[in-house]
Amino acid sequence: MSNILDKILAEKEKEIEILKSTALRPIGSEKRSFHSHLHNTVELAVIAEFKRASPSKGDINMHRDPVSQALSYAQNGAAAVSVLTDQSFFKGDFKDLTLVKEAVNIPVLCKDFMIDETQIIRAEHAGADIILLIAAALNRKRLQELHQFAQELGFDVLVEVHNQAEAERAIDIGAKLIGINNRNLTTFHVDIAKTEELAPKIKKSGAYVISESGLKTSEDIERVKNAGANGILVGEAFMTADGVSEMFDRIKCSGKEHSSA
Numbered sequence: 001m002s003n004i005l006d007k008i009l010a011e012k013e014k015e016i017e018i019l020k021s022t023a024l025r026p027i028g029s030e031k032r033s034f035h036s037h038l039h040n041t042v043e044l045a046v047i048a049e050f051k052r053a054s055p056s057k058g059d060i061n062m063h064r065d066p067v068s069q070a071l072s073y074a075q076n077g078a079a080a081v082s083v084l085t086d087q088s089f090f091k092g093d094f095k096d097l098t099l100v101k102e103a104v105n106i107p108v109l110c111k112d113f114m115i116d117e118t119q120i121i122r123a124e125h126a127g128a129d130i131i132l133l134i135a136a137a138l139n140r141k142r143l144q145e146l147h148q149f150a151q152e153l154g155f156d157v158l159v160e161v162h163n164q165a166e167a168e169r170a171i172d173i174g175a176k177l178i179g180i181n182n183r184n185l186t187t188f189h190v191d192i193a194k195t196e197e198l199a200p201k202i203k204k205s206g207a208y209v210i211s212e213s214g215l216k217t218s219e220d221i222e223r224v225k226n227a228g229a230n231g232i233l234v235g236e237a238f239m240t241a242d243g244v245s246e247m248f249d250r251i252k253c254s255g256k257e258h259s260s261a
């Protein structure tokens, strides 16, 4: 047990112990659908993330307010907002997610490391509409069980993959929303070619592809668009920019004719 994912999952086991003692029950509340947004658009969907810090980057931006950041994401045309809720490694908070949910009317993704049903129930209580399941953190059986559990509660489920075997598992369990993480969670190495490598097979299955991590320039965005991505998940570039609109302009301009400027 040495890599960062193992460390995070060990911490999650402790959280789960505490959560279980609270015996939270599922609500089955109505969720905002991200899937239907994708169904109704040909535009690249942007999931804009609120991320204060990360194990790979340390502090990214400790001063931003989650509500004003999320409002500007929504005003600039984000299709969904992602909120890091892990405290120990990402300095996130479930309270951030609840505040964001109340402030915007687009779907909110709970960005955490889910390995147990109780965490999904807690995310539901906090107001999440979309759940992330990381294939690298779950064996096939648990991935399938948690996927089904979250879907039954009405969540859209984003299944995150980083290699062919994980992509196949995600397709096999019938995932309709598959995120390709360009960042290797154990080495932190980022390579946008991951999206180019894995997108074709995923697209063939009929699932939507979201390209995640390390996206900054119009060239990055154009590459993943050309690879077939239906959406992108962007954190750092939004959190470090003075205003978020420039990044949205970059996204809108990608794929169009380059200006000489």
Ligand SMILES: O=P(O)(O)OC[C@@H](O)[C@@H](O)c1c[nH]c2ccccc12
Pocket: 049, 051, 111, 112, 134, 160, 181, 212, 213, 214, 215, 233, 234, 235, 236, 237
């Ligand atoms: O800040 P970036 O490089 O734009 O990346 C955003 C997002 O993809 C990243 O935060 C992420 C992708 N998968 C994760 C799983 C857990 C925590 C975080 C993540």
